[in-house]
Amino acid sequence: MELLKMENISKSFSGVEVLHNVSLHIETGEVHALLGENGAGKSTLMNILAGIYTKDGGTIWFNGKEMDHSTIKEIENTGISFVHQELNIFNDLQVYENLFLGKEIKNKFGKLNKKQMIKETRDLMQSLGVDIDPTELAGNLNTSKKQLLEIAKTIYADAKLFIMDEPTTALNNEEIDRLFGIIRKLKTERKTFIFISHKMPEIFEIADTYTVLRNGEFISSGFIQDVTPEEVTKYMVGENYSSSGIYEERKLGETVLEVKDYCGKGFQNVNFKIREGEIIGLTGLQGAGTSELMQTIFGALKAESGQLFVHGREMTGNSIRKAMKNGIAMVAANRKENSILPDMTILENMYVSENVIHNKRQHISRKEEVKKYDKLKGMLNIKANSCDDNITNLSGGNQQKIILARWMNTKADIILFDNPTQGIDVGAKSEIYKLIMKLSKEGKTIFVNTLEIPEIQKIADRCIVFYHGNVQAELEHEKINEETVMLYATNAVYSKERQV
Ligand SMILES: Nc1ncnc2c1ncn2[C@@H]1O[C@H](COP(=O)(O)OP(=O)(O)OP(=O)(O)O)[C@@H](O)[C@H]1O
Numbered sequence: 001m002e003l004l005k006m007e008n009i010s011k012s013f014s015g016v017e018v019l020h021n022v023s024l025h026i027e028t029g030e031v032h033a034l035l036g037e038n039g040a041g042k043s044t045l046m047n048i049l050a051g052i053y054t055k056d057g058g059t060i061w062f063n064g065k066e067m068d069h070s071t072i073k074e075i076e077n078t079g080i081s082f083v084h085q086e087l088n089i090f091n092d093l094q095v096y097e098n099l100f101l102g103k104e105i106k107n108k109f110g111k112l113n114k115k116q117m118i119k120e121t122r123d124l125m126q127s128l129g130v131d132i133d134p135t136e137l138a139g140n141l142n143t144s145k146k147q148l149l150e151i152a153k154t155i156y157a158d159a160k161l162f163i164m165d166e167p168t169t170a171l172n173n174e175e176i177d178r179l180f181g182i183i184r185k186l187k188t189e190r191k192t193f194i195f196i197s198h199k200m201p202e203i204f205e206i207a208d209t210y211t212v213l214r215n216g217e218f219i220s221s222g223f224i225q226d227v228t229p230e231e232v233t234k235y236m237v238g239e240n241y242s243s244s245g246i247y248e249e250r251k252l253g254e255t256v257l258e259v260k261d262y263c264g265k266g267f268q269n270v271n272f273k274i275r276e277g278e279i280i281g282l283t284g285l286q287g288a289g290t291s292e293l294m295q296t297i298f299g300a301l302k303a304e305s306g307q308l309f310v311h312g313r314e315m316t317g318n319s320i321r322k323a324m325k326n327g328i329a330m331v332a333a334n335r336k337e338n339s340i341l342p343d344m345t346i347l348e349n350m351y352v353s354e355n356v357i358h359n360k361r362q363h364i365s366r367k368e369e370v371k372k373y374d375k376l377k378g379m380l381n382i383k384a385n386s387c388d389d390n391i392t393n394l395s396g397g398n399q400q401k402i403i404l405a406r407w408m409n410t411k412a413d414i415i416l417f418d419n420p421t422q423g424i425d426v427g428a429k430s431e432i433y434k435l436i437m438k439l440s441k442e443g444k445t446i447f448v449n450t451l452e453i454p455e456i457q458k459i460a461d462r463c464i465v466f467y468h469g470n471v472q473a474e475l476e477h478e479k480i481n482e483e484t485v486m487l488y489a490t491n492a493v494y495s496k497e498r499q500v
């Protein structure tokens, strides 16, 4: 039975058409992957379905009825529940208050029934296998817990159709497995899902059917079992996609960064030397300490003991300002919480870091900044109308590209990338790897922290594998492969190759 039929949907923002006659058909009980490059129109189409944006043209049938000019609330009531790409958690409210916002349980005197709401929250979290205290202030949760709360909120709504727009970006593999378990269970109850993700393995694991959009147009639709990841990628990016090798061997320079017995929150006794122009992959299971190590090198977290040398000079009393002055830049994970300045324009978001480093407070040459922006826009294939638009008008992946541009725009010679391709489509991922390779050829030293080992395999000269805050192995480029890395990351073997 057809649950949802969207026909010939069109939408423009300030005269620019971002959806053109797009159709989407969904059967009851299926997991339907909605695929496309950054800016293809996926979130916009879903925002139209949820009543957040009004469509300019086309029709929508849901559960046999035409939906026209319905409000967000009316649409929710017909049984559509939405996990948004960007988190919508109120940090000042407790977990259970977030869950029951607008649907509070009241007793017969109209008073809030706090006890009941806390109990139901606890039961829900338990059934989802999520360790979150209902009375915790949401602001105290880390990003992955916030994402889980967002998912819990959606699932709590007793809906027919669940829209999940990149629900797994902050989750670790175990949490993703658990989410997939829940989706499979709900499927047996004839619940239907629209699932958006840029991670191909996820799509091929969980989806039954797919629709691909490109540049706001419908491209193709069908059963997942009838296509390969390569074919789907071709649909997404057009014919000009090539997955050719990116890694090139280069001559490396002198040591530019060294840590000796470095200890901090989440990692201990780390020792390594990195050479000019080198690309280092950092990996481990979620929570292995690699992200904390990067944040400490960047001065966002305090080092506890040990030493950090940059160009042979010890950097004491670490702070972000000091790191930046020493030519260290960092693209932080979880852009919405850590990187985006939501009230500022695209251009301002790009030049803000460069400005801090060079102390150019009094005078910013707009002409110069626009020139640099145009160059980076071309290099990173950023899809944006005007650089004076608010950054939040961009699609999620294009916001991420602006954050990459922010740091490429500084003259930093050591760049720390924490999960840089979060929410980035497959085509643009290759562009970013190529760019990283190019930067390294220009002599920049680069760290990439990621859980995606194929990313490391494509670009890194060396891979440092962590387990519980300790360096478990250092693998040279030709030894980097998924199986070897996982052996060390899970502590299945203790490395003999470890260099201390
Ligand atoms: N509120 C808005 N105002 C102006 N333009 C917008 C707005 N929302 C989206 N757009 C534009 O519409 C296009 C489609 O964006 P959308 O967010 O739907 O992409 P997406 O497919 O979800 O991409 P991603 O994978 O990066 O999240 C983009 O070019 C984006 O800049």
Ligand SMILES: [Mg+2]
Residues within 6 Å of the ligand: 042, 043, 044, 085, 165, 395, 396, 397
């Ligand atoms: Mg999107």
